[in-house]
Amino acid sequence: MSHVSPPSFWPLLAALGAGILFSGIVLYFYGSPLGTWALLIGGVGALGSLIGWATEILTQHVHDPDELQRMLNRGFLFFLISEAAIFAAFFAHYYYQRLLVFESWPPAGAPELETQLPAIATLILLTSGVTARIARSRFVQRGARSAAKTWILVTIALASIFLAMEAYEWGLLKEFDNFTHQTTMAGTYLYIMTGFHALHVLTGIVLWALVYVRLELGHMSPKYHFAFNAAGWYWDFVDLVWVFLFFSIYLI
Amino acid sequence: MAQTIQQPMTFYSRWPKPLAVIADWLTTTDHKKIGIMYLVYSLLMAIVGGAMAGMIRTQLAVPDNTFLRPELYNEILTLHGTIMIFFVAMPALAGFGNYLVPILIGARDMAFPRLNAFSFWLLVPSGILMLASLFVEGGAAAAGWTSYTPLASKQYMATPGVDMWIFSLHLAGLSSILGAVNFIVTTLNMRAPGMRMMEMPLFVWAWFVTATLILVAIPVLSGALTMLLTDRLLGTNFFKISEGGDPLLWQHLFWFFGHPEVYIVILPSFGIISHVLAAFAHKRIFGYPGMVIAIAAIGIVGYLVWAHHMFTTGLSTLSLLLFSAFSMVIAIPTGVKVWSWLATVWGGTIRFTTPMKFALGFVALFILGGMGGIFLANVPLDLSLHDTYFVVGHFHYVFAGGTVVALLAATYFWFPKMTGRFLSEKLGTWVFWLFFLGVLLSFMVMHFLGILGMPRRVYTYRPEFTTLNQLVTAGYGLQLIAGLLLLFDILRTLLRKPARPLPPDPWGVNEVQKTLDWVTASPPPPYNFERTPTPDQWRHAPSAEVAR
Incomplete structure (x- = not known):
């Protein structure tokens, strides 16, 4: 009855990761040296957040x-x-x-x-x-x-x-x-x-x-x-x- | 007796106060907080988009103005349209949807709370990408919010601003799609035990149908954007006329998304208006089943009308006829809604509160906007009105006079529920009349300008249009003052401590309405309801139909 979903940092981090990843693609194609870095950080960030997110779900008590x-x-x-x-x-x-x-x-x-x-x-x-x-x-x-x-x-x-x-x-x-x-x-x-x-x-x-x-x-x-x-x-x-x-x- | 439900201990519980509050908002999965963040986001973006409208109107205050360079004018015009649709209208409706849908169906949260947070947060990088594109070398996208090819192709618009525009919309699109999945599953699975679909309040129905529209329409935009992107970045030929491609194809794909998009931002507004009108007429909504069917019918027919944006492109006569006919067919379910609203108000004990004023203003403005739509759905008329200010006036009537007015009604109506405080009725009356008259002035005059032949999307005009353009700009001034007054009132009300806590039903409407938003406290606790709502809390007694 008393189930309120606990807070989580992962949605925020995953969204930021996706944003950095997409910015990285633009930077990369327009020849900015930052491009590769943004791709790397964004990709790792988004993927890592999804893994963290999934791990978090596993540890939680499921009501129904x-x-x-x-x-x-x-x-x-x-x-x-x-x-x-x-x-x-x-x-x-x-x-x-x-x-x-x-x-x-x-x-x-x-x-x-x-x-x-x-x-x-x-x-x-x-x-x-x-x-x-x-x-x-x-x-x-x-x-x-x-x-x-x-x-x-x-x-x-x-x-x-x-x-x-x-x-x-x-x-x-x-x-x-x-x-x-x-x-x-x-x-x-x-x-x-x-x-x-x-x-x-x-x-x-x-x-x-x-x-x-x-x-x-x-x-x-x-x-x-x-x-x-x-x-x-x-x-x-x-x-x-x-x-x-x-x-x-x-x-x- | 009420059971005590405690907030779970969290990793930031022991942090110092301001940090803990920030961490709480950044990590929340509560649909109410996420809804409020959507609304704040939308408000901030409305300030940006509104300022852009101000720049456009300043530029057009006199002919041959030099306030904006022509290129910059096009960029501002493009971002104004894109921001108002994707970052103001949609997030605001999603905000009210997030806040209200779970409460109205008696649920504790959305079906997937974390996914819900993800949907919101995606809008942040999306908005940053869109606004940052103004500052890159070459400038922002400048092909209008429709970004027709070949204008938006690499050949004619080499700036990375277009690519940022595309990625920004990809993020916003993903946000909408995941949000739509969430709304659909929430509506189907999370209703309080015993609540039948045909007992759901109309706002829930409106959002449900909207979510199904988002689910199919937005991906088509994403697909088209992806093709444009690979054309621009990888040199593919999707929209290259030199390779034998049809230049119209982008328009078909865009409007297959673009027209349902119109209903995506108007259907939830219909839902809001149904709630407000019934509440302050002190009656139940007239013709509930008809209203539900009308929403669904608009959603379905809305897929079959996209080419009415393309009447001047040389479609076959048969296509013209069909798309014209289907467009006019939409007037039927829309008419059902308008008549049901009027019948709801008819003979009611009307209280002219601020939300009621906005709701009645909505009906008036929406009818006017809809009339312009009938003109434009008519092929011979459209041939002369296409790409003139008549079209601009028409869609601003339904966006500003429709969606935004509905959003203002919702803001005044549910503000006490969300914050435990009323906004000022006195200031609200000013906000209403200024905004209503401003919309009427600006966008009515735009219709005249269009009939006189002023083309849209041009940074200047012939001297004989000066007076009318200054009237439009004056109308913008009225809307601006209304917006600033509202902003001032919201900030003032939030900073002031409420004198006493508000009851669950601060407007005193629930005796007749029986919707669950007025059952729980104002503002609701994190878990929404202490006990799962029971059917007697939303089901009307058979005789309630006539009781007033």
Whole structure:
């Protein structure tokens, strides 16, 4: 009954870290010597604050864990809606240009994209979606912690292979076709949209690593496992976006 | 009996007093303190944004004025718009939302208190980045708050000010998105046991719908800003016409965010007005279900009207027709709200308190602003009025006459709840009339200027517009005096110790209203309610409909 949320310095520090980080990007691109420092301080500050924040949560007494888990689940799903809206802006841009503006695609100067390598990468990423699901069901339905940890490692490995293949493909395009993010509208779409997605894959890997650590530390139970849910949904989302991306950028 | 609930011991409990107080505010996760910080932030930014408006009006007091260089005029104009929307209107509404939503639904706090603090603190670096951009080499962003490409591209605006503008809005956007998630979950999960959705006060409903708008609209802006940023910093081609891109695409993406944004700042204002009008008419709000449906309808249709900002860009006739029709459709739910407000006041026992004056002023000004909207939604009229002062007059009517007047109503209405003191009714009457007449004068005259053909966003004008422009500037003067009076009154009231503590319901309205903000103490304790509120505290008896 008497629960009043305790004070915390972390939200303030995390916000300042984010501000310094963003200022650092501007400074860096305009050649200021302060740029690298600001990037470093801001990045470490923001990340450190998030870790401190997370640690603080762990040490706190939870008044009603069932309700808390419901709220966290719901909040995370709503957050994913806004993630989807960001990608929607990119897709809207892409399809508007392709369908309403450009008469032929790809535009002159852009190569026809090979689909073989991305198709294999797609299969690998989708497989990682399956392994992630297995990990979750092993833990939630059977309480098999070590099996879940193994499947998480498999998921992380597959995701890393996906990222490596993507980077390899970018390298090939750059080297043999001289195709970069500055080469035609097609180059911009390919690198920025898949790059933005790759950032999400990277975030997903970090989330899985966190889930792994928390399983290791025994923080989660088959009943309370919000982090597991969040990472799982995030991963489903990342998979889904990739399917759209693969279809849009490589197939049609 | 009331249980005693103690503040938890904290790391700064033993610090000397002033340090402990500062540490308390910097680390608080209490939705009321965070709400107050939002409001103070908004007030400070209003001083900055208002001063910028003053610079603009000084420049335009006479034609060919040399008070501001043309480039600086554009920078000030851009920051005035951006600051007023993102750092004044939104934080102020978020402030009242933070303070009131948990109390109105009988909760102890928001769903995620720390995230709530994070949302607020993000605005601090965001605001600093925005204001600092004025002082970098090359100056601040100067492409207007809409930052149309190609004007805002590297080629035409090489200053890092634009990049700072983008990052500032990224931070503010993140703040809004996380805040929206918090509001949604709070509303869905934290209601006192037994409170149904259709029993929530209208301010809560308004914020709930607003949060869903924020959740989808703001990320689209973030996406567009990211594209502009990579164009500027990495040399990508998103908005490059030389690469075959469509110059209109930025406008589509921007207004897909920009129009819902209009409702993001007006829907919570609607909620505030519903509370104030009902309270001082001594009646329940008329047509509660209709009001809820109208809020939701405005939210949904609000997504389908963005291209009415682009009627002059050569859209197809079909698009023109559809977007024009949808824009006019919005008048229907808006009309439902206005008529319900009038029906609420009709036959009521009206008390003309300061908040009531502002609320009635809101209805008048909002109708006037809405009328201008009908003009602009009409394609043939818009073709001649687009990018003239008519548009400037229209949106200032709904922003200043709508959102800001609603915020002033809320300030006077809930100030006793938040601080345990009343603001001066006598000064409040002055603030109201000065502000009301100032808004009426400035922005009505802008409509005339627009019809006469004065273009917007230009640092000078033809000599024949001088008299009308001086009237606009005079209207600014009235608003300025009103603002200074309010500021003076707030400071004076806060510095003076209240003679006696106020009761939970200082306005004496809760017998009819039955909202939980008037159940708890003024100001409320950290835990809001000693006991979890029960349905008899908010549920109206079936016969209460007719009882007055």
